[in-house]
Amino acid sequence: MNTLPIIDIAPLFASEETGWHEVARQIDTACRDWGFFYIRNHPISAERIAQLKDAAERFFGLPVEQKLQIDITKSTHHRGYGAVATEQLDPAKPSDLKETFDMGFHMPHDHPDVLAGKPLRGPNRHPDIEGWPTLFEQHYQDMHSLACTLLRALADALGVESAFFDERFIEPISVFRMIHYPPRQTATSPEQQGAGAHTDYGCITLLYQDEAGGLQVQNVRGEWIDAPPIEGTFVVNIGDMMARWSNDRYKSTPHRVISPLGVDRYSMPFFAEPNPDTLISCLPGCQDEANRPKYPDTTCSAYMLSRFAETYAYRREAPAAAS
Numbered sequence: 072m073n074t075l076p077i078i079d080i081a082p083l084f085a086s087e088e089t090g091w092h093e094v095a096r097q098i099d100t101a102c103r104d105w106g107f108f109y110i111r112n113h114p115i116s117a118e119r120i121a122q123l124k125d126a127a128e129r130f131f132g133l134p135v136e137q138k139l140q141i142d143i144t145k146s147t148h149h150r151g152y153g154a155v156a157t158e159q160l161d162p163a164k165p166s167d168l169k170e171t172f173d174m175g176f177h178m179p180h181d182h183p184d185v186l187a188g189k190p191l192r193g194p195n196r197h198p199d200i201e202g203w204p205t206l207f208e209q210h211y212q213d214m215h216s217l218a219c220t221l222l223r224a225l226a227d228a229l230g231v232e233s234a235f236f237d238e239r240f241i242e243p244i245s246v247f248r249m250i251h252y253p254p255r256q257t258a259t260s261p262e263q264q265g266a267g268a269h270t271d272y273g274c275i276t277l278l279y280q281d282e283a284g285g286l287q288v289q290n291v292r293g294e295w296i297d298a299p300p301i302e303g304t305f306v307v308n309i310g311d312m313m314a315r316w317s318n319d320r321y322k323s324t325p326h327r328v329i330s331p332l333g334v335d336r337y338s339m340p341f342f343a344e345p346n347p348d349t350l351i352s353c354l355p356g357c358q359d360e361a362n363r364p365k366y367p368d369t370t371c372s373a374y375m376l377s378r379f380a381e382t383y384a385y386r387r388e389a390p391a392a393a394s
């Protein structure tokens with residue numbers, strides 16, 4: 072089989088539990104075989120997606136100096152605008168041909184965790200566009216709820232209590248990101264990709280992609296296959312933290328984006344990551360005598376910070392001015 076599974080998640084929102092375990096079973100199989108699948112019948116409306124896409128076109132269309140007013144490389148807690156070539160997902164290739172906007176769980180300047188200087192904590196840095204903060208803060212919450220619903224199904228599949236992930240996703244460090252991939256120019260080095268081959272760092276990623284195409288996923292034989300846009304769906308994939316948590320029962324699969332030719336591409340991943348203090352220790356149902364834990368225990372924040380430093384030069388260099 073060489074096409075990614077498409078899972079109808081409507082039963083996860085029904086009042087009776089009859090279809091629930093069947094969806095959990097399908098997700099379990101998809102996470103073991105692929106680490107990637109599509110979901111359909113999720114609660115995010117087409118109207119919401121259209122509003123976000125419209126906002127993305129307005130923001131990325133601004134002059135670069137204006138976008139750099141919320142430069143992510145000048146942020147202590149990784150929020151704001153990332154210009155082209157800020158991120159290098161595949162260290163063997165040139166920096167990615169994309170620009171980004173990142174937001175997270177909003178914490179005001181006077182929140183005790185912000186005052187204590189906890190990493191990745193602080194206020195969101197939104198552009199000065201009318202209606203933007205309301206739209207994006209609402210969307211962040213809705214994506215968080217959708218991720219928690221999927222994680223309840225994963226809890227069922229992994230044999231932990233159904234609230235296991237809900238408890239660990241309170242005040243999460245999940246990131247909602249908007250990405251603009253400018254069209255590939257013929258002069259562009261063929262080596263430079265929209266997003267270089269990588270695995271995601273967190274637990275699960277829920278990705279909206281527009282109709283331009285270009286996302287590719289590696290199958291078990293190491294071949295790149297297309298993950299084409301399918302209207303009304305999100306692409307969901309497992310990240311490295313969940314692979315560790317599940318002792319590699321679930322795969323975090325390499326993927327990449329080939330820059331679009333002649334058209335702009337917009338995508339919007341939501342990277343679901345737990346509360347920073349969460350202990351990431353092999354789940355009880357994922358180990359036995361023959362299958363010992365493969366990874367040492369870590370915490371969510373220690374793990375995420377080590378991974379960010381690999382792909383963002385600015386996070387390895389001198390500390391940025393506070394913002």
Ligand SMILES: O=C(O)CCC(=O)C(=O)O
Pocket residue numbers: 250266271278280286326327328338339340
């Ligand atoms: O833009 C896409 O389709 C995928 C982006 C991605 O893989 C990432 O940002 O981690």
Ligand SMILES: [Fe+2]
Pocket residue numbers: 269270271326
């Ligand atoms: Fe990714």
